[in-house]
Amino acid sequence: MxxxxxxxxxxxxxxxxxxxxxxxxxxxxxxxxxxxxxxxxxxxxxxxxxxxxxxxxxxxxxxxxxxxxxxxxxxxxxxxxxxxxxxxxxxxxxxxxxxxxxxxxxxxxxxxxxxxxxxxxxxxxxxxxxxxxxxxxxxxxxxxxxxxxxxxxxxxxxxxxxxxxxxxxxxxxxxxxxxxxxxxxxxxxxxxxxxxxxxxxxxxxxxxxxxxxxxxxxxxxxxALLLTSEGKKMGKTQKGALWLDPEKTSPYEFYQYWRNVEDADVRTCLSMLTFLPMEQVEELSALKDAEINKAKEILAFEVTKLVHGEEEAAKAQDAARALFSGGASLENVPKTQIPASRFEGEGVGVVGLIAELKLVSSKGDGFRTIEQGGLTIDDVKVTDAKLMITKDMFQDGKILIKKGKKTFHLVELL
Incomplete structure (x- = not known):
């Protein structure tokens, strides 16, 4: 600078x-x-x-x-x-x-x-x-x-x-x-x-x-307030505000928020929330189609590094890359531990589970997500909205739920 x-x-x-x-x-x-x-x-x-x-x-x-x-x-x-x-x-x-x-x-x-x-x-x-x-x-x-x-x-x-x-x-x-x-x-x-x-x-x-x-x-x-290209305030997630405290918003969730911004918002975010030189901001913002994802990775890394430090930013980036490429690094993915007893017998309905995990805003949203083919469990697409999640579906006590292309959540048995 x-x-x-x-x-x-x-x-x-x-x-x-x-x-x-x-x-x-x-x-x-x-x-x-x-x-x-x-x-x-x-x-x-x-x-x-x-x-x-x-x-x-x-x-x-x-x-x-x-x-x-x-x-x-x-x-x-x-x-x-x-x-x-x-x-x-x-x-x-x-x-x-x-x-x-x-x-x-x-x-x-x-x-x-x-x-x-x-x-x-x-x-x-x-x-x-x-x-x-x-x-x-x-x-x-x-x-x-x-x-x-x-x-x-x-x-x-x-x-x-x-x-x-x-x-x-x-x-x-x-x-x-x-x-x-x-x-x-x-x-x-x-x-x-x-x-x-x-x-x-x-x-x-x-x-x-x-x-x-x-x-x-x-x-x-x-x-200027941080607004999307549609004029909406940025920094709101399904769970509420995007917090700077890692206990309230994990570095991985924080990283993923910026990794998933709309293409049209990349320039604003790079310009306002990082210290990258403006020449680099302009170069990254000019990328098109799949190439713009490189700019989003840099944005997510830079903002996460500022807020949580370089080590946490690198861990979040590694976890995101591993999941996108089908790798197995789940260490930094958001996870919820649930007593194994809940999945015994008939188990837990998939729609109720993803609503509980706040992967969807409501059960209605959960049904729609499944109807549109937007939910997978351990890389297998869920086609039945009445599917019951049972204990025998867990591998080594874990299942990985994925909504859309970019939202992951690990469920572990207690």
Missing amino acids: ETAQERNVYDVLKERGLIKQTTHEDQIRELLGKEKVTFYIGFDPTADSLHVGHFMQIIIMMYMQKYGHKPIALVGGGTAMVGDPSGRTDMRQMMTKDTIRENSDKFKKTFGKFINFDDDKAIIVNNADWLLELNYVEFIRDIGRHFSVNRMLTAECFKQRLETGLSFLEFNYMLMQSYDFLELYRRHNCKMQFGGDDQWSNIIQGVDLVRREMGEQVFGMTF
């Missing part, structure tokens, strides 16, 4: 299709080119693991740090008590302080895998440190006076919720996120806030608050 002297990080992010909106494009580019800028990205700990949507933000932090700028990873221990209405059609579940604290600790460990926190090159902060001790009346007098309700109601994150009902609790979220920017400016001279494009309304309000309270110009920038 080029050094900061050779290129402005703004140009790099723009070239890779990562930038969506900016508050002051020319000034931001100039600032990033002439000084080391402290910036922040916020992560609300609403789950016990970061997911691939967050990984987009981490990639940004990694690029910025490589080019000499200083990241602040803000864990939203305070904002998570309220819940961000952005991009949601319903109100978030309320969380306890203990759950938020546990999730925050897990987030901090994950950041350490990607960002260098040595010698004050980056810092982690938690907005609970200032938000939870605020005096409500003072906060409304000092901060609330700067916010126009009329203007807030035009924000996209609120507009879509007005039809279903927007609580006053959620209405406060914008004030709290804006106040974070003000606090980080005061404490760390933080001049920029980044976030996904669904955060645009919150970011511009924060920029405005710092200007009104401090008389200083700060900046905001949003990044």
Whole structure:
């Protein structure tokens, strides 16, 4: 990768299709080119693991740090008590302080895998440190006076919720996120806030608050959400989100997700989620038909290597190749252990089993998969949807179920 002297990080992010909106494009580019800028990205700990949507933000932090700028990873221990209405059609579940604290600790460990926190090159902060001790009346007098309700109601994150009902609790979220920017400016001279494009309304309000309270110009920038060519959010699997925690999404499942993206999405993923030079991204994206699978292998390996390390990426790749070529390396394939007693006597219906393993979304989906010839057990196509899986069908206590061409699951007897 080029050094900061050779290129402005703004140009790099723009070239890779990562930038969506900016508050002051020319000034931001100039600032990033002439000084080391402290910036922040916020992560609300609403789950016990970061997911691939967050990984987009981490990639940004990694690029910025490589080019000499200083990241602040803000864990939203305070904002998570309220819940961000952005991009949601319903109100978030309320969380306890203990759950938020546990999730925050897990987030901090994950950041350490990607960002260098040595010698004050980056810092982690938690907005609970200032938000939870605020005096409500003072906060409304000092901060609330700067916010126009009329203007807030035009924000996209609120507009879509007005039809279903927007609580006053959620209405406060914008004030709290804006106040974070003000606090980080005061404490760390933080001049920029980044976030996904669904955060645009919150970011511009924060920029405005710092200007009104401090008389200083700060900046905001949003990044493109990771979308398929059809405009759908990427990173959703049959089991839910694509998690960065290997306990929640195994490295093999993670690898397979990227190995199986649509041809039309290869360029976007290579550009946004890897550090491969853009010339190589363009070359790989230009491959056609069966050749594009080479690009998908490289994509899957690179993203898995970033998240889980080179060793796990290599193991996932070996397992996938072995299965595709009919080999026998099953070590890294997703597996479920089931008591042998369940398969005694009449056994277990094949449709019920694949639904239980979440290989299909429902029993109806299971019947359709079999009707269309999309299910094999130990390389033998299943043609009877009423097939019963019995103990004597297991070889060395194992059967390998394959849905379509690319989804594998190993069942082992306990």
